[in-house]
Amino acid sequence: MASSYQDPISWPFLPKPQPGTGIMTYPTLDQSVRDAIRVILTTRPGEQLMTPYFAAGLQNFLDEGNTVAVRRQIQSTIMDALQQYESRITVDAVDVTTIDGAPAEVYIQIFYRVIRTNAPGQIGVTMGAA
Numbered sequence: 001m002a003s004s005y006q007d008p009i010s011w012p013f014l015p016k017p018q019p020g021t022g023i024m025t026y027p028t029l030d031q032s033v034r035d036a037i038r039v040i041l042t043t044r045p046g047e048q049l050m051t052p053y054f055a056a057g058l059q060n061f062l063d064e065g066n067t068v069a070v071r072r073q074i075q076s077t078i079m080d081a082l083q084q085y086e087s088r089i090t091v092d093a094v095d096v097t098t099i100d101g102a103p104a105e106v107y108i109q110i111f112y113r114v115i116r117t118n119a120p121g122q123i124g125v126t127m128g129a130a
Contacts, residue, residue, distance in 0.1 A: 030121065033088055033114055037123055040085050041078065056081035058127055066103060066128075071096040074127075078110065089114055089121070104128045 015024040027035065043055035056078050064070045075096045082091050092111040099105045105128025112121050 029088075029114060029116065030119065033086065033112075033121065034123060036086050036088075037082065037110065037112075040081050041125065054085055058125075061127070066098060066106060071098075071106060074106070074108065078108065082110070082112070088116065092120075099126070099128075102128065 015026045017023065018025055040054075041056050041058050044057045044059055045055045046052050048054050058074070058077075061070060061074055061077075064073075075094045078094045078096075079091055082089065082094075089112040092113060093109075094111075095107075095109045097107050097109075099107050105126055108125045108127060110123045110125075112123075113119065114121060
């Protein structure tokens, strides 16, 4: 029995104006996925009224220490949030590492594949105290 792939609908539905020209264009699938990941990572739980559990809430880790346990918790939180809220991707790995010379910061690398195209993607984020 062959199963057919149904593309999940995801934000954004509306086109965005191109900088400089004002021409309305839709974002590519890759850009839409990257934008959705960024929103998931930067949104705090409870910030969206109708979806109070939506988010990874990375800001909640800013005042925690830069320990192995905290880095594992960040990794687990990101994996869980992306698997739950971004159905267009498969998360291959999330690496949370320290940054030499910056003990209060961590570097987060997310490796994923877009399900529709099987194209690999990667996003890197530096997180730490200001």
